[in-house]
Amino acid sequence: MPEAPAGxxxxxxxxxxxWLAHRVTGxxxxxxxxxxxLDTALVRVSPEAYNAVIGxxxxxxxxxxxxxxxxxxxxxxxxxxxxxxxxxWSEGPRYHRVMLWIVVGLWVVTMAFxxxxxxxxxxxxx
Amino acid sequence: MTNDTAPEPAASAQATSGGVDAxxxxxxxxxxxxxxxxxxxxxEFTVRALRTDRVLDALHTIKWEVDGSLTFRRSCAHxxxxxxxxxxxxxxxxxxxxxxxxxxxxxxxxxxxxxxxPVVKDLVVDMxxxxxxxxxxxxxxxxxxxVPTAERRQSPAERARYDDTTKCxxxxxxxxxxxxxxxxxxxFGPAAIVNAHRFIFDSRDEGAAQRLEILNDREGxxxxxxxxxxxxxxxxxxxxxKAIQEVKRAMITRAx
Numbered sequence: 235m236p237e238a239p240a241g242x243x244x245x246x247x248x249x250x251x252x253w254l255a256h257r258v259t260g261x262x263x264x265x266x267x268x269x270x271x272l273d274t275a276l277v278r279v280s281p282e283a284y285n286a287v288i289g290x291x292x293x294x295x296x297x298x299x300x301x302x303x304x305x306x307x308x309x310x311x312x313x314x315x316x317x318x319x320x321x322x323w324s325e326g327p328r329y330h331r332v333m334l335w336i337v338v339g340l341w342v343v344t345m346a347f348x349x350x351x352x353x354x355x356x357x358x359x360x
Numbered sequence: 361m362t363n364d365t366a367p368e369p370a371a372s373a374q375a376t377s378g379g380v381d382a383x384x385x386x387x388x389x390x391x392x393x394x395x396x397x398x399x400x401x402x403x404e405f406t407v408r409a410l411r412t413d414r415v416l417d418a419l420h421t422i423k424w425e426v427d428g429s430l431t432f433r434r435s436c437a438h439x440x441x442x443x444x445x446x447x448x449x450x451x452x453x454x455x456x457x458x459x460x461x462x463x464x465x466x467x468x469x470x471x472x473x474x475x476x477x478p479v480v481k482d483l484v485v486d487m488x489x490x491x492x493x494x495x496x497x498x499x500x501x502x503x504x505x506x507v508p509t510a511e512r513r514q515s516p517a518e519r520a521r522y523d524d525t526t527k528c529x530x531x532x533x534x535x536x537x538x539x540x541x542x543x544x545x546x547x548f549g550p551a552a553i554v555n556a557h558r559f560i561f562d563s564r565d566e567g568a569a570q571r572l573e574i575l576n577d578r579e580g581x582x583x584x585x586x587x588x589x590x591x592x593x594x595x596x597x598x599x600x601x602k603a604i605q606e607v608k609r610a611m612i613t614r615a616x
Contacts, residue, residue, distance in 0.1 A: 241390045241400070241447070241470075241472040242447075242450050242470055242472065243450065244447070244450055244451070244475065244537065244539075244589070245449065245450030245451050246451075246537070246539075246587065246588075246589045246592070247588070247589075247592055248588075249586065249587045249588025249589065249591075249592070249601075250539065250587050250588070250589050253539070253585055253586070253587045317585075317586055320586045320601070320605065321586065321605055321608060321609075322609070324606075324609075326605065327586070327588075327591070327599060327601045327602035327605055328599070328602065330586065330588060330601075
């Protein structure tokens with residue numbers, strides 16, 4: 235075979251890393267939805283089974299998982315709007331980098347409001 | 361020794377040639393010999409270079425003075441023929457357009473063949489899949505049976521519409537920088553779409569509907585994920601992703 239093994243990692247810029255993060259978060263959200271549909275479907279089995287399963291989620295590890303889930307969804311949502319604008323707004327491709335930093339900024343602001351309250355609930359032991 | 365009247369800089373320890381500083385530079389080159397049966401490997405060469413030298417000049421020095429078996433393509437050596445696209449320090453560039461002094465010569469410069477196309481030998485890849493995609497989008501003027509008696513007139517505004525995409529030199533730097541193309545060799549790739557754009561938006565051309573039909577394929581423009589590696593890699597400065605986006609929008613609106 236004339237194919238040589240891969241060499242170094244391609245050093246792409248913001249566009250490549252934002253695409254990779256979009257893929258990774260998209261995959262993560264997909265698997266969450268899979269589990270979410272399954273556990274929600276348990277309510278059809280019996281409300282007690284549903285409550286029992288949802289009850290097992292109330293621990294710090296799942297709490298951190300929820301924080302990661304929200305982080306992934308917030309990024310995927312804002313970056314999804316950016317990708318849409320790149321495709322449908324005629325000036326989008328010229329401002330894709332600026333739009334990425336806006337996405338990152340919005341992500342930071344959203345997480346700054348969400349994380350203290352959420353982690354307070356998880357670890358606060360109210 | 362002095363050969364001109366200009367005052368020599370103090371402590372001119374470095375060798376000079378024509379008043380240009382020389383320095384040592386190490387090139388770490390990805391090599392592959394199909395006849396040896398061995399896998400690809402890295403080899404380092406250290407050569408003397410001038411501040412005005414490009415990566416291509418260093419490759420020439422190696423090939424001409426150190427190791428004649430080093431294989432790479434080049435033709436015009438001035439950024440027009442598109443022969444010497446390669447991956448320099450991890451990014452697709454033309455070796456004839458990158459100055460060594462701009463690359464931090466204190467560290468080895470990595471040079472690899474472009475990704476996603478089968479390597480033939482060292483830095484030479486098989487460009488046939490790339491050109492097959494190019495031929496598929498029919499990169500020639502398609503006109504109807506009514507031939508005008510005079511020339512086909514075009515206003516400056518109509519010409520400006522596709523001006524950017526006329527600059528393509530088919531070096532494959534864009535297509536081989538695309539992560540989608542690496543994993544899916546069937547994807548038409550940025551270069552083919554850029555050259556389709558050049559005719560789709562040409563007011564004299566009548567083949568736009570056919571070309572849009574060809575690119576409205578599973579492996580056509582919809583594979584583009586707006587990663588922008590192509591735009592960053594293009595040695596001609598073509599706004600590749602923007603061109604692809606314009607083709608996408610023309611496909612949705614069916615208005616050229």
